[in-house]
Amino acid sequence: MRKIFVSWFTFWILLSGLIFYLLWPLQNNLRFGMDLLGGSFLTLEVQAEKAVEEKLKSTAKTIPERLKKEGKSAPVKTDISAAGIVLTFGDLNAANDGFNYVKDNFTDLVPLIEQKVVTLKYKDVQARAIKSEAVDINVDVLKKRLNKLDVSEILVSKKGEKQIIVELPGVKDPRIARAMIGKPAILEFKLVEKDGKTKEDILYEYDGIMPDGMEIVPHKDKEDGTPIRFFLVSRYADLKGGMLVDARPGVGGRLGNQPVIKFKFSSEGGDIFYDLTSKNPGRQLGIILDGQVISAPSIAATLRTEGEITGGFTPESSKELAMLLRSGSLVAPTTVEEDRQVAATLGAEAVKKGLFSCLIGLALIFIFCLLYYKASGILAFLALIFNLGLVLFGLHSIDATLTLPGIAGMILTVGMAIDSSILIFERIKEALASGVSVKKAVNTGFANATAVILDANITTFVVGIVLYQFGTGPLRGFAVTMMLGIVATLITGLIFLRTMFNFVLNALNVKKLSI
Secondary structure: OHHHHOOHHHHHHHHHHHHHHHHOOHHHHOEEOHHHHOEEEEEEEEOHHHHHHHHHHHHHHHHHHHHHHOOOOOOOEEEEEOOEEEEEOOOHHHHHHHHHHHHHHOOOEEEEEEOOEEEEEEOHHHHHHHHHHHHHHHHHHHHHHHHHHOOOOOEEEEEOOOEEEEEEEOOOOOHHHHHHHOOOOOEEEEEEEEEEOOHHHHHHHHOOOOOOOEEEEEEEOOOOOOEEEEEEEEOOOOEEHHHEEEEEEEEEOOOOOEEEEEEEEOHHHHHHHHHHHHOOOOOEEEEEEOOEEEEOOEOOOOOOOEEEEOOOOOHHHHHHHHHHHHHOOOOOOEEEEEEEEEOHHHHHHHHHHHHHHHHHHHHHHHHHHHHHHHHHHHHHHHHHHHHHHHHHHHHHHOOOEEOHHHHHHHHHHHHHHHHHHHHHHHHHHHHHHOOOOHHHHHHHHHHHHHHHHHHHHHHHHHHHHHHHHHOOOHHHHHHHHHHHHHHHHHHHHHHHHHHHHHHHHHHOOOOOOOO
C-alpha cells in the first residue's frame, strides 16, 4: 500500500481527478464555437464614402494653412461637396496660385479650376485605397470592441469590398453587440464660437446664414435624447480622439465623485492639446462624440497629455464609452444589412453527431486493444482516455474554442495516440521474443519507440502551426485541437503509459506481461 500511495501512478490519478473537477460540467467550462452553440450572424455594410469625406475634411483644413505659410492668398471660402473640396478664392490670380500649389504638393488629388473656384478630388486609385483601408480598420476596431463581450469566439472578417461578417456564438439577443457596432465613437475637441438654446438663437447674429467652415452640433438630454442646447463650432476638429493612447473610467468632476472618463494623449496629441488650451484660456472647449456635444467645459488651466471628460455619465456608461474610445473609432459608419439567428438545434445536432462518432471510435479501439494486446491493451485505452481529458483541459486553460472541426481534431488525436501505443507494444513484443526479462523488455520497448514517436508527432505539430498561422475560422479550430492532442499524446504515450507499466510491474509485482 505504501508503494501505491507514493508512486507516480497516484500522482496521475490525482491529476485526473483535478482535471475532471475543473472541467465538469463541460458546457460551463469550455467555450464552444458558432457551429456547436448557434448564435447571431450579422452582415454589416461599411459606408466607405464617409471615410473619403473625412480625409477630404482633413485636407480642406490643411491647404489654407499651408498656403498662408507660403505667403500665398488663402481661399475666402472652403466647402466640402459631393464633387470634393471646393476652394473659392478672392480673385483669378489667387485661384491660379492655389491651383498650381495643390497640383505640385498634393499629388494624390486631382485639381480643376474654373474662374475663381478650385475643385479638388482624390484620384480613383487613391479613393479606392482609402475605402479599402476604412473597411480593414473597421474590422480591427470591431474585433477589439466585440471581444469585450465575453462571447465564446467572435469572428469578424471582411467580405467583398464594403461588407463585414460578424459571428457571435451563443448570443441569442445581439442588441448589445448591435449597439456597439453602430457607434462610430469619433471623439473630437473643438473650440466653441457661440452657444444657445436653439439654432436660430445662434444664427441670429449672423443674419440667419451659417458662417463659412462652421456647423452647429447639439447637446442632448440623457433621458429622452431631445436637444437642450446647441453649439457653433468649426467643421474641422482641432484635435481628434485618434491620438488617444488610453481612456479609463474614473471619478472626478466639480464635486470630485462624479463618474468621468480619464484620457491620455500621445506626445503628438499632447502638443496639440497644450497649444489649444494655452492659447484659449476661459473659452469653452466642446468635447464632441459622434456629432453630439457631451461636455463643453471652460478652459481653466493649460493641459498637455491628460484630462477628463464629464457629461452626466453613470458608472456603466463611463465604462462603455471608455472601452469604445480605447478600441478606436470606426473610420466609416456601418449599417446592419442582415441579422439572422443560427438555430441552437443545429449546434446540438452537430455536437451529438461529433460525440457519437468519437464514442464509436473509442469503442472500436477498446475492442481492438483488448483482443490484440490483451491486458496491456487496457492500459493503452486508459492512456487514451487520459489523453482526451488533457486535450479538453488544454482548451480550457488557454481559453480556446471548441468547434466542429475541433472535434474532428480530437478524433484524429485518438488515432495518433493509439498509434503511439502500438509502436511501443510492438517493440516490447520484439524484446520479449528475444528472451529478455519483462522489465527490460518494457524499458527497451519505450526506448526504441521514442524516437519514432517524437519524429512523427513533431512534424505533424509543425503542420498544425502552419494551419493556425495561415488558416481562418474552422481551420484554426482544427489546428489548435490537433496541436493540443499531439502534446497530450507525447505526455500520455511516453510518460503516463510508462508509469502505468512500472506500477503494474513494481507495485503490483506482476512477473508475466499479458501483451
